[in-house]
Amino acid sequence: MSVVGLDIGNQSCYIAVARGGGIETIANEYSDRLTPSIVSFGEKQRIIGTAAKTQVISNAKNTVTNFKKLLAQQHSNPCVQLEKKWLPYELQELEDRSVGIKLQYLNQPTVMRPEQILAMLLTKLKQSTEAGLGTKVVDCVISVPQYFTDAERRAVLTASSIAGLNCMKVMNDSTAVSLAYGIYKQDLPTPEEKPRNIVFVDMGNSSLQTSVCAFNKGKLRVLATCSDAMIGGRDFDRLIAEHFASEFKTKYKIDVKSKIRPWLRLQQECEKLKKLMSANSVKIPLNIECLMDDIDVTGKMQRSEFEDMASPLFDRIETVLRQLLEQSKLKLDDIYSVEIVGGSTRVPAVKDIIQKIFKKDCSTTLNQDEAVARGCALQCAMLSPTFRVREFSTTDLLPYTINLEWATDEDEEPGTAEIFPQFHSVPFSKMLTFYRKEAFELHATYTKTSNFNYHDLNIGKFKILNVKPAFDGESSKVKVKVRIDGHGIFTVSSASMMEKLAPSEEAADEADKKESETPMETDQETAAAASTEEKPANTEEKPANETASETPPTPTSTEEESMNVDDASQPNGEQAPSGDAAKDDGKKEEAKKEVKKKKKTTKQHELAIESLVHEPPSSILTEFCETEFKMQANDKLERDKSHARNNVEEYVYEMRGKIYEQLEKFIKEDDRTQFSKLLDDTENWLYEDGEDVEKNIYIKKLEELKKHGDPVIMRYKESIDRPDAFELLGKTLIHYNKILDSYKKGDELYNHIEKSEMSKVEDKIKEKTKWRDENWNKQNQVPVTENPVVTVSQIHQETGLLKAVCEPIVTKSKPKPKEEPPKDKEKEKTEESGENTTEVKMEDGTSVDPSAQEKPAADDPDVKMDLD
Structure with a gap:
């Protein structure tokens, strides 16, 4: 499984992967670690990346650059109009008021959305990664500027879907840089100690991003961010x-x-x-x-x-840096160091401004160009189940304030609330309580601030469906969960209605409970359950694309907060359950005791949510995917056609020179003249009628040329390799002849081989010697302009046949000598020592065998015996 981080810059892109226990940067087909963010459209195909850079001037109107600023923007946006002044291609307002790019593709006018252009670039990066890794790439983490809005982040996810990538997280550039910095630091303070504060300044081709991060061992927390999207x-x-x-x-x-x-x-x-x-x-x-x-x-x-x-x-840069220092509420002495990344921070005047503001020298610990991609790859490794990464949690910030609006009674103004203030922790969830009798709509918007450079404040509208009044006509309590997810995108993740039960429904529900022998649930039990649902940040159930590294640490508040949203229809004094109840064990025990005494009076229903956000409908997304697939197929067809044409052209140029040089003596004069004319005709055809034809026509042309040229090349190669092949055969024959002679002389190495076997060797040597001599003589009589009588492969084949017969015979091992039966050990010792085995008569007239004296009796209890 691949783990890929993609840094998509306005001017260039970088690819980083987790491999071999570290992070590597992948080079493209030009062995360049940098891939330009350029897509060019031509008469036959599109060109992406490094190859498209040559089209910036020659095909300016159909080469798309600097398109990152156009993602998810309305055509009337002042930023788009300012950008339009510098772009060589034309922009067009689409039906939904978004930006379209007018181009000529395959000699046909077409309009592309910036999301489609980004998808094309992602496709190119995906192909480069797959070529570098040798495996399929699906999962990735993509970087975006920290100032990107909800709509722009959704556009990046849309582009990744079109490109066939699963974007596990949309990560802020500054957060990726801080992760790449902190995860390798071994000397960070412990969680109990004062954190180490680092300032990061990232100035690239089109924007300036700054942030202050607090580091402790195993975690980082973004304290403040400030940026200028229009300077670079x-x-x-x-x-x-x-x-x-x-x-x-x-x-x-x-x-x-x-x-x-x-x-x-x-x-x-x-x-x-x-x-x-x-x-x-x-x-x-x-x-x-x-x-x-x-x-x-x-x-x-x-x-x-x-x-x-x-x-x-430079004054604008200084303003951003001073705002960052002010928002972080840190003193200069509290800042440990200032890390700079991005190509534009190499400008001496920019470095001087940074040093002047923070009173510290600029540090270049990180790779200024590749730090973002490396941080994204690390984040992707953390999210991947197949990689083990050092535990390191990351808490990011929300760049803008998010408000929520909803309709109330006709005679009242719409309700509004600030749901997520600026610099709120991300990811984060909040539970809102509404009292409604029918479906209602929530409208999420940004608050217009000095650092918000966008014309459209709208985030999206979310309609809560299937809401109905209670049986007594009162409003139902509706709990709505809103969330800023790991991508930094606002969503209404769930909604549920607490329906009051009528008395008859209560009795029926009680009967059902008794039948199933299940304890009944009461309001207090529901309240306790609701309280326990409000989990702290480190225990909240997270989507599949989030990990603990995204979850903020648990300070004095929980990640999931409750808010009451009241209007005229709210019952008297009814409040949403407090999250503090879940923390008090004593209260929970009391609630459990009271549960048994009370009957259930409410039932919870999950409600459907209809979202209207900055995302294309599924039908449009399917159309984008089909268009991308067709373009990829056309690119492959043109690439294959180009390769086939290049093969023909290469063969023409190669053979034209060779038939008058190294191949000259291997082709007849008439054949050379005819072949030379065919090569000239083919060259003229390539630059005239054959400049753009089907792939199979080029293949047929090459086959026609090879019918004339390949025999000449074959004769040349055979003339070079044939002497070596005959020499090898001759050496093999000499080797076996020597063995045969040794056998005939009675050499002990071979005297174990039977005569009939050695006769086979002798016959095979004679056979192959005869074959060699005959074919050598025949080949010497054939001119080099004719095809050879015997080929090198045939000579090698004959050598192999000779070895197959002779080698098993001559390498046959000698049989082992027969072993003699073992003699009696004592007799052997006696014979060796020359001792007399005659009986010796004692004075008492008994006789004793000397050999028997040395052997103790087997039944002697004092004798010790070794048993095997």
Whole structure:
């Protein structure tokens, strides 16, 4: 199972995977760890990533860049209109007022949504990952800027679905960076000690994101975040480009901004100039050949000049950093270090501002480009059941305030409440209580603040269905659970109605309970159950895509809070159960005792919820998936066709030179002339009628060429390999001949082999020697322009047959010598020592056998015997 983290930037993307006990960055097919966030559409296919970068200028109107800012946006949004001014392609307002991108694909006009473009980029990253890992990729974690709204986060999930990916979590860039920083730190303070506060500054191509995180061993908590979505490295590039465009207009009388291609070329060169100025304080030249109207332009800029021009941008950066410090409520002494990531933090002036605000040198502990992707891969490993990761919990923050509105009586204003304030912990759930007689609607919105740069405040509408009054006409109590999930997305996760039972229903329910021998439930039991439902953060039942690492620590409050939402129809004094009851064991015991005395008066019903959020309907999503599938199939077809055409072209160029060089003596003059003409005709056909034909036509063309060229190549290879093959056969024959001679001389190594067996060896040697001599002579009489009489494979085959017969015979092992029967050990000793075994007569007239004296009697009780 793969564990993948994807950093989708406005300009470029990075892929990180958990493998080999660590995190690695995956390179694409160009061995580049960076993949540009570019999708280009052509007459035959689309091009994505590194290959599409060459199309930015040549196919500017059909090459989509900087589309991340367009996700889930309305066309009328001022940010979109500002972005539109810099884009080379056209935008169009769609029926739902969202943004569409006008393109030409397969010579047909088409309109693509930014979500579809993102899905195409994700598809490319998925393919690169699968090629690098050699396995299928499904699960991933995708990074987004911390300022992304609910709609933008849903758009990322939609794009991942179109690309066939299961996005386990949409993770904030700054949180991913802090996770990549903290999980490897071994010297973090313990949970009981004062946390270590780290500031992270991430400035990339299009935005500035900052955060302050508190680290303890095994956990991190985001204290504050602040960002500016409209300032980044590209703003510096455009500022320099505007300067030189004005200079060239005066110096060379050309208006670079009037045409797309020279304007894009100038921006690319200004980006290079900015990077050079970051490393050098001297004046750096800018030279562009044929920028416009065949005019070569030159210019110069020094770092000090650039810093003077960009001072308004630097002031905005300073404002964001001061706001972060103010929101964190930390003193400068409380900050341990300042970590910088992102390409634009390499600008010296940006580093100077950071040092000036926080009074600390900028630290580059992390990889400035790959830190986000690495953090996402770590988070994906935590969510994956197949990986063991060091326990590390993460508590994120909500960037904006979320309000909830609902309708009341006609003569009253709609009810409203602030459900989740700014910088609230994520993920988090709250339980709301309403009193209603019919279905009602909840409307979630953002609060307009100074840091909210969006035109649309709407999050979504959620209709609670199937609500009905109680049997006595009173309002029913409806409990609604709202949640900010691990993705940072607001949802109404569940709704239930507490229905009062009529007396007849109570009696029937009591009878049912008695029949099933189940204890009855009363209001207090229901209240106790409801209280115990309100679990603290670390015990709440979580969706499949959340883990304990996402859950905030349990401070003084619980993750699931209860709120009463009252109106004129609310019964007197009825309140939602408090979560404190679940914590008091004594109260629970008392409630259990009273339960047995009371009858059940309410029944809980789960209610259906109808959501209207920023997501395409299932039919539209299916259409997007089908479109993506067709495009992938067309890309594969064009790729295969291109490979087939390249194979023909490669064969033409290769053979044209070889038939007059190394293959010259292996082809007849007439055949060479004819083959050369065929190669020339094929080359002309490739650049004329055969420039764009079906794949099978290219295959047939290649087969036709190989009918003429392959025999020549075969004769050449045979002439090189044949001598070695004959030599090997000859050495094998000599080897077995030597063994045969040794056998005939009575060599002890082979005298155990039977004569009939050795005759087989002798016959086989004669047979193969004859075959070798005949075919060697025949081959020497055939010219090299003709096909060989005997091939190398045939020679190797004959060598193998020779070995198959002879080798088992000549390597036959000698039989073991027969063993003689064992002699009596005592006799052997006597014989060896030369002792006389004659009986010896004692003085008393008895005789004794000397050998018998040495053996004790078997029945002697003092004799010890070893038994095996």
